[in-house]
Amino acid sequence: MIGTPLPDPRDQITDHLNQALEQFFGTGKKIQHVDSGVSGERELTFGTAHGNKLRAKREKIAPELKRLSDSGANLYQACTELKIGHKRAVLIASENKIKFKDS
Template structure:
């Protein structure tokens, strides 16, 4: 109570973790090694409604931008026709796997 030293919370967490590890490995379980770059996550680290909405809008623009690029339009013409600026066009191209023409 009053006047008694309080236990260190960090030490109690470490002790509890060590007990859990001893119980896990003591029962015959083994640690599983996961290869670098492999995870159970399907999406990226950002999972917000806004970023999903923006991605959906970019996906709607992508076919038109790709069509313009494939037809031989310059980068400036393709951006004007699709109604996007250069940075957004680059992002759309990167996300959808096509290459934009270089700027002369």
């Protein structure tokens, strides 16, 4: 209809949300608290084949990185000896809970 104002889309969304909330709580349902960091998502990857291959390669390096950490090497020395990048070493260490003396 020409000349009649259109309803505000924000008001429509707000009304719909309020109706959904009333319906949810009206049926006796309650809010469930989920702790921070807890979810149904898989950690770091989404299960892709490429991601799985990369993880398998990192898992092969992890025992050597752990051995170097236990022997007292710092992260830089371990990266140099294994010929891997700093970011990759940090990722492997965080995935396998490896601690270095300089971190």
